[in-house]
Amino acid sequence: xxxxxxxxxxxxxxxxxxxxxxxxxxxxxxxxxxxxxxxxxxxxxxxxxxxxxxxxxxxxxxxxxxxxxxxxxxxxxxxxxxxxxxxxxxxxxxxxxxxxxxxxxxxxxxxxxxxxxxxxxxxxxxxxxxxxxxxxxxxxxxxxxxxxxxxxxxxxxxxxxxxxxxxxxxxxxxxxxxxxxxxxxxxxxxxxxxxxxxxxxxxxxxxxxxxxxxxxxxxxxxxxxxxxxxxxxxxxxxxxxxxxxxxxxxxxxxxxxxxxxxxxxxxxxxxxxxxxxxxxxxxxxxxxxxxxxxxxxxxxxxxxxxxxxxxxxxxxxxxxxxxxxxxxxxxxxxxxxxxxxxxxxxxxxxxxxxxxxxxxxxxxxxxxxxxxxxxxxxxxxxxxxxxxxxxxxxxxxxxxxxxxxxxxxxxxxxxxxxxxxxxxxxxxxxxxxxxxxxxxxxxxxxxxxxxxxxxxxxxxxxxxxxxxxxxxxxxxxxxxxxxxxxxxxxxxxxxxxxxxxxxxxxxxxxxxxxxxxxxxxxxxxxxxxxxxxxxxxxxxxxxxxxxxxxxxxxxxxxxxxxxxxxxxxxxxxxxxxxxxxxxxxxxxxxxx
Numbered sequence: 001x002x003x004x005x006x007x008x009x010x011x012x013x014x015x016x017x018x019x020x021x022x023x024x025x026x027x028x029x030x031x032x033x034x035x036x037x038x039x040x041x042x043x044x045x046x047x048x049x050x051x052x053x054x055x056x057x058x059x060x061x062x063x064x065x066x067x068x069x070x071x072x073x074x075x076x077x078x079x080x081x082x083x084x085x086x087x088x089x090x091x092x093x094x095x096x097x098x099x100x101x102x103x104x105x106x107x108x109x110x111x112x113x114x115x116x117x118x119x120x121x122x123x124x125x126x127x128x129x130x131x132x133x134x135x136x137x138x139x140x141x142x143x144x145x146x147x148x149x150x151x152x153x154x155x156x157x158x159x160x161x162x163x164x165x166x167x168x169x170x171x172x173x174x175x176x177x178x179x180x181x182x183x184x185x186x187x188x189x190x191x192x193x194x195x196x197x198x199x200x201x202x203x204x205x206x207x208x209x210x211x212x213x214x215x216x217x218x219x220x221x222x223x224x225x226x227x228x229x230x231x232x233x234x235x236x237x238x239x240x241x242x243x244x245x246x247x248x249x250x251x252x253x254x255x256x257x258x259x260x261x262x263x264x265x266x267x268x269x270x271x272x273x274x275x276x277x278x279x280x281x282x283x284x285x286x287x288x289x290x291x292x293x294x295x296x297x298x299x300x301x302x303x304x305x306x307x308x309x310x311x312x313x314x315x316x317x318x319x320x321x322x323x324x325x326x327x328x329x330x331x332x333x334x335x336x337x338x339x340x341x342x343x344x345x346x347x348x349x350x351x352x353x354x355x356x357x358x359x360x361x362x363x364x365x366x367x368x369x370x371x372x373x374x375x376x377x378x379x380x381x382x383x384x385x386x387x388x389x390x391x392x393x394x395x396x397x398x399x400x401x402x403x404x405x406x407x408x409x410x411x412x413x414x415x416x417x418x419x420x421x422x423x424x425x426x427x428x429x430x431x432x433x434x435x436x437x438x439x440x441x442x443x444x445x446x447x448x449x450x451x452x453x454x455x456x457x458x459x460x461x462x463x464x465x466x467x468x469x470x471x472x473x474x475x476x477x478x479x480x481x482x483x484x485x486x487x488x489x490x491x492x493x494x495x496x497x498x499x500x501x502x503x504x505x506x507x508x509x510x511x512x513x514x515x516x517x518x519x520x521x522x523x524x525x526x527x528x529x530x531x532x533x534x535x536x537x538x539x540x541x542x543x544x545x546x547x548x549x550x551x552x553x554x555x556x557x558x559x560x561x562x563x564x565x566x567x568x569x570x571x572x573x574x575x576x577x578x579x580x581x582x583x584x585x586x587x588x589x590x591x592x
Contacts, residue, residue: 022081023109027074027093030114034078037219038095038115041550043069045088045104047232054275055299056235057260061333063272068229069585071550075224084108096127096216125210126162129552131530132214133160135506137202144417145191147483151441151465152187153180153195154511156239156574158530161553163578165203170196181410182403183291186419186442214506217531219548225592226547230571233262233271236582237297239574242306243586245560246330247313253570253586254304254317257295261304261317261328264586276302276319276326277335283404286321287344290403302326306558308349308357310372316357318346325357325370325377340377343368344396348468352430352451360425360438365393367425367438367449367456380449380456382425382440385418392421418442427468427514431475431492439466439479446479446490462497463488468514468558472539478524480512487515487526487537503544504531516559516567525567527556534559534569534589547589551580556587566590 027038044067051058058064072080084107091111093101098115105111118124125133137160139145153159168176173196177187187195206213234240239256246252253262259276282301285292292298302319304326309315317326323343327336344364351357357370367380384390392399402409413421419442427439436449446466447458465482472478477490481499488499504510512535515526526535528546532554536545549556555573562568571584 023084023105023107024079024081024111025074025091025093025105026077026079026110026112027095028078028112028114029098030116032114034074034076035095035098035115036074036076036078036221037223038074038078038080038093038098039071039219039548039550040074040080040082041069041071041092041094042082042085042105043067043090043092045090050232054273056237056297057258057299058271058273060260060273060275063265063270066232066269066271068231068269069550071228071230073219073223073226074221076221080224095219097124121210122207124216125206125213127552128213128216129530129532130158130160130164131504131509132506133165133203133206134530135214135509136206136212137199138205139198139202147464148188148191148417149195150509150511151483152185153177154530155180155185156183157555157578158553158573160509160530161578163553165206167207168200168203170200173197173199178408178411179294181415182408184410186415186422188417189414192415214509217505217533217546217548222545223547227590228547228550229266229588229590230550230585231264231266231269231271232583233264233570233586234258234260234576234584236575236577236579237295238576238584240570240572240576240584240586241304242558242572243560243568243570244307244309244315245562245568246309246315248330250330251560251568251586252307252315252328252330254307256303256305256320256574257292257298257300259300259302259304261315262586263330266586266588274328274333274335276304276317277337278302279337282322285404286319287323287397288321288400288404290400290406291321305347306349306359308351310351310357311355316349316351316370318349318359320345320347320362322346325359338370338375338377340368343377343379344400348426348428350428350430350436352434352436356451358428358430358436358449360428362424362426363393363396363422365389365423365425367428367436369436369451378454380454382423382447382456383458385423385443386420389421389423393423427466427470427479429469429471429477431471431477432473433475437469437471437477439469441465441467441482446477459490459495461488461490463499467512470515470517472517472522473519478515478517480515480526482511482513485510485512487512487524500537500542502526502528502535503546504528513556514558516561518561518565518567520563521565523565525559525561527559527569529555534567549587551583551585553578553580555579564590 303321349359463481467482
């Protein structure tokens with residue numbers, strides 16, 4: 001905690017002292033008028049080489065230094081300032097509607113640059129984020145079709161980014177959809193048949209008429225107080241899933257595809273990598289090996305997913321491809337593997353006030369508790385919606401064994417509009433009264449487990465796709481609606497839902513994966529996975545702020561909040577080569 005307090009003091013002094021010794025960039029338009037809200041990203045011109053001798057990754061347990069990227073935004077006078085850094089730096093200026101400009105700078109530089117407007121309609125459309133394309137994409141008049149498509153075809157990556165709106169035939173789209181169904185997408189069977197031609201025709205129309213793609217984002221001077229720092233972690237074949245801030249003040253990021261845990265000392269820009277151990281008889285890809293059978297390269301039997309920190313500082317990690325729970329000691333750097341007899345696909349994880357570890361089991365339709373004192377697992381079965389679902393859940397392990405043998409059952413079995421067979425318990429959190437709340441992505445439900453009685457209570461939501469959820473200080477639940485571009489608050493005391501639309505244009509084209517509540521400042525941070533941004537919702541004012549992120553095709557999955565109000569997240573596309581620069585990063589956002 002002392003480390004975090006020191007960081008807070010440093011941040012305050014940094015902003016107070018900056019004008020006295022900062023380098024500066026002033027940006028204008030072609031006529032010499034100041035441009036506000038220009039994204040100015042500063043990075044090393046020649047980054048320090050990173051060791052890749054361990055199958056393409058750094059040797060474990062050997063700390064190494066990384067070069068950071070720092071992004072700020074110009075104020076209403078067109079000016080952005082930076083603390084001088086040693087060496088030659090690369091500078092990129094970016095603003096919607098204008099051409100990117102790149103140059104170099106050194107030391108205490110003073111740069112003045114005019115940006116030129118982008119006049120080529122096709123290039124302008126290509127710079128727009130995925131949600132502008134997705135919102136303009138003609139998917140027909142049925143509103144449920146768009147919800148299904150957003151939920152099932154934007155599950156782990158953007159839908160509408162530059163990789164996806166290029167020319168593809170209907171046959172190519174069908175092949176891609178078939179692969180996504182094998183990965184776990186639950187796009188209804190009827191849409192699997194119609195969507196290839198719909199996507200071929202819809203994206204073709206937008207490419208031929210780029211003026212139909214949604215409006216430009218508006219970046220203004222209100223962003224001038226934002227600083228974004230990025231640390232490179234993993235590579236284009238990683239999936240940097242969840243992350244957390246440990247009790248030691250270091251940040252931990254889990255690589256789902258390469259079974260590595262990255263420890264980031266963000267004050268000193270030092271990173272260490274720890275390999276999650278594999279059991280002798282673990283299969284490559286674990287219990288869901290078929291998912292990665294055609295992935296270019298992976299080193300995973302666990303699929304490290306979500307993280308939580310216990311009272312003693314130990315970090316618990318859910319391995320979605322195993323029946324186990326992973327424990328990491330940040331002091332000894334040792335892992336412990338706790339085996340489970342049952343359950344399938346350990347998912348989101350939280351730890352309660354008794355130091356019990358709770359997590360969802362997404363594919364076996366359960367919530368699990370690990371009692372650290374007794375070293376014992378307790379599984380809570382959630383209700384099923386039909387006999388078919390009960391049978392699917394019961395045989396889920398056998399189904400995946402067949403998939404791993406090359407039998408594509410998901411592609412053969414019909415999928416209905418309510419994803420029968422996979423209710424998918426997803427997010428989880430603990431309210432101040434000790435209840436364990438969870439969401440079910442495919443059933444329009446949240447629910448809770450009473451730890452004392454073990455009773456499970458289900459509550460219907462008035463929106464689709466409740467994905468991840470968090471409690472605020474009063475015990476209200478804040479929930480993302482992945483399919484409907486909104487978040488919701490549920491007040492258990494009154495049994496009341498209140499919904500809040502995300503401030504994106506065009507509406508209905510955002511897919512918020514997760515959120516976190518800054519309880520001290522009463523702000524809800526929300527991931528913006530289609531718009532290359534994050535959102536901050538002021539609960540008292542009921543007002544939004546949208547913060548653009550430096551890399552196009554950014555997909556974020558969780559937040560961590562520091563006592564000073566700054567937040568961490570990670571760029572977590574699957575696949576990561578979609579990310580601009582093909583480099584996933586740990587991201588910190590600081591507001592003045």
